[in-house]
Amino acid sequence: MNLGTLSIRSLLSRRWTVILTIFSIAVSVLLVLGVDRLRHDARSSFANTVSGTDLIVGARTGSVQLLLYSVFRIGNATSNISWKSHADFAADRRVAWTIPLALGDSHRGYRVLGTTSSYFEHYRYADGRRLGMADGKPFDDLFDVVVGAEVADALGYTVGSDLVIEHGLGGGINKHDNLPFAVSGILARTGTPVDRTIHVSLAALEAIHIDFGPAKRAAGRELDADGLRTLELKPRSITAYMVGLKSKTSIFSLQRDINNYRGEALMAILPGVAMHELWSTVSVAETALRAVSVCVLVSAFLGMMTMLLAGLNERRREMAILRAVGAGPRHIALLLVIEASALSAAGAGLGLAAVTVIYALLADWIGATYGLFLSRIAPTPTEWLLVAGAIIGGALAGLVPALRAARQSLADGLIVGK
Amino acid sequence: MNSKSKFFTGLVAAAAIGIAGAASASGEPNAPGAHVHGAGALNVVVEGNDVIMELTLPGADVVGFEHKAESDKDAQAVHEALEKLENAANVFVLPAAAGCAVVEAHAESSLVEETEAHGHANENRHEAEHEAGHGDFGAIYEFTCATPDALKDIEVKLFVLFPSLEEVDVQAVTAKGQWAKELTPSDNRFLLAF
Structure with a gap:
């Protein structure tokens, strides 16, 4: 019987303490890996959401806040910006395209985004990928709606489904089912907040608000769908817009011109730089989380060390027998190190699993609830390294009881309990 | 300089900015931008073989004051600083492998009246002037690089040039994306090929 099988058999004979030790290591490895994965996924999920946009323009606020509400639909705008200022800069000779974004309404918990066909043409995500249609086509009629992949899945919409847009952030009584909105297209899945968005034209948003506003009541008549179609619906304000430039060399000069615009308090941000700002704010919390998870791992190893040390006293007879059958102190020490390594390997493996x-199991739910798209399920090389590190750490932690056992075994005779 | 006298210079400088800020605010429709002592800003754009760098520095760190240069001595200090800044080699060390040549380098300051024209003003220059607002120094550098992909490890020597400078916020835009880094005297390098 070699030392390996011997130590496994020995561990099996003490299975309850052993199982608890393995669990505590597994939980701490789970914590270390989980924190690292979430951190990584949060970053890549955010970084993949916007690509190829040079500037994002909105009302003057914090740059991170503007990024969060315009691109990630997190939080709300402090105020809107006028359509006129958008038109001014859209016509600027440095600007290649703009995508207007009007937020504020919702449909069954999903945000409604008012935009133009420019969105389908110029919006890019994840290293320059274009939005694709899974079914149907972009909006054409006033009451056409294009839904993201997740909206279609969750609400069971297909091309042609009717829907009712709510005024405000939903849940209220302000529904108006007299406007015949219908799904004209479903976007292919992107893994970004686009999947959770309902897209309508800017004119459609105006229609909702005309229908809703005092104008209708003053006129004393129901504006029906065809009546609205004949109106010239011009947007008065939007929440933000994305800008693509003809040449990147003009990015900072255009940014300054927008920030110094005389008509209203505008702000232009570089999305990549705002993202950087966001991460440097969050990194303190990340570091704290990692530190805590590493501390938990260390305490699990200390627990294992305690378990092994406490066990030594009960195992004096076992050790003495091993000595009697010819095991040297070195063998005894090795036995303990093997035990410690086996425990941490089992714990780390369990944690990784x-x-x-x-x-x-949770990827879908986290994606739907927090907008965090968890991409990779299989362990990465870094994670295997982390697991290997945990096993080595465990083996090192086993050295303490190992040395003690080797010394004890020299002093003890076969008869214990004197 | 001991910490007490540094504190007082700080106070004086702060008062000076307050005045300068109030003076300039009356002439401008919008709020003045943030102005932080010890902090400069560097905007970098790479497109094709062109590399454009725009630099903004607080007057307090470049010449030690932020009021209009009244005495000849002040004016002299500003002109010397501008001359230093206009030599791109004083400010940046670009990797030799990138094969970059300076197309133009231009610096200016709102602390002196622009009497003589520093060459013909192109569009970018105009923007640099615009930026140099509240007692600031602005400089714009244009390079052409044979191999822009080799633009790794760019060293910024501003911390040696102006010892009171504590940080330079770099914003970079390339075809691959946008990116930012805060340079400090102990970490004064950045890379563009990311």
């Missing part, structure tokens, strides 16, 4: 399973 747990993080993988939890990820696979």
Whole structure:
């Protein structure tokens, strides 16, 4: 019987303490890996959402806030900006395209975004990928609606489905089912907040608000769908707009011109730089989380060390027998190190398996609830390294009881309990 | 300089900015931009073989004051600083492998009246002037680089040039994306090929 099988058999004979130790290591490895995965996924999920946009323009606020509400639909704008200022800069000779974004309404918990066909043409995500249609076509009629992949899945919409746009952020009584909105297209899945967005034309948003506003009541008549179609619906304000430039060399000069615009308090941000700002704010919390998870791992190893040390006293007879059958102090020490390594390997393996399973199970829910798209399910090389590190750490932690056992075994005779 | 006298210079400088700010605010429709002592800003754009760098520095760090240069001594200090800034080699060390040549380098300051024209003003220059607002120094550098992909490890020597400078916020825009970094005297390098 070699030392390996011997130590496994020995561990099996103490299975309850051993199982608890393995669990505590597994939980701490799960924590370390989980924190690292979430951090990584949060970053790539954010970074993939906007690509190829040079500037984002909105009302003057914090640059991170503007980025969050315009691109990630997190939070709300402090105020809107006028259509006129958008038109001024859209016509600027440095500007290649703009995508107007008007937010503020919702449909069954999903944000409604008012925009133009420019959105389908110029919006890019994840290294310059274009939006694709899974079914149908972009909006054409006033009451056409294009829904993201997740909206279509969750609400069971197909091309042609009717829907009712709510005024405000939903849940209220302000529904108006007299406007015949219908799904004209479904976007292909992107893994970005686009999947959770309902797209209508800017004119459609105006129609909702005309229908709703005092103008209708003053006129004392129901504006029906065809009546609205004949109106010239011009947007008065939008929430923000994305800008693509003809040449990147003009980015900072245009940014300054927008920031110094005389008509209203505008702000232009570089999305990549705002993202950087966001991460440097968040990184303190990330570092704290990582530090805590590493501390938990260390305490799990200390727990294992305690378990092994406490066990030594009960195992004096076992050690003495091993000595009697010819095991040297070195063998005894090695036995303990093997035990410690086996425990941490089992714990780390279990932790890795747990993080993988939890990820696979929760990916959809986290994506829907927090907008965090968890991409990779299988462990990465870095994670294997982390696991290997945990096993080595465990083996090192086993050295303390190992040395003690080797010394004890020299002093103890076969008869214990004197 | 001991910490007490540094504190007082700080106070004086702060008062000076307050005045300068109030003076300029009356002439401008919008709020003055942020102005932080010890902090400069560097905007970098790479497009094709062109590399454009726009630099903004607080007057307090370049010449030690932020009021209009009244005495000849002040004016002299500003002109010397401008001359230093106009030599791109004083400010940046670009990797030799990129094969970059200076197309133009131009610096100016709102602390002196522009009497003589510094060459013909092109569009970018105009923007640099615009930026140089509240007692600031502005400089714009244009390079052409044979191999822009080799633009790794760009060293910014401003911290040696102006020892009171504590940080330079770099914003970079290339075909691959946008990116930012805060340079400090101990970490004064950045890379563009990312």
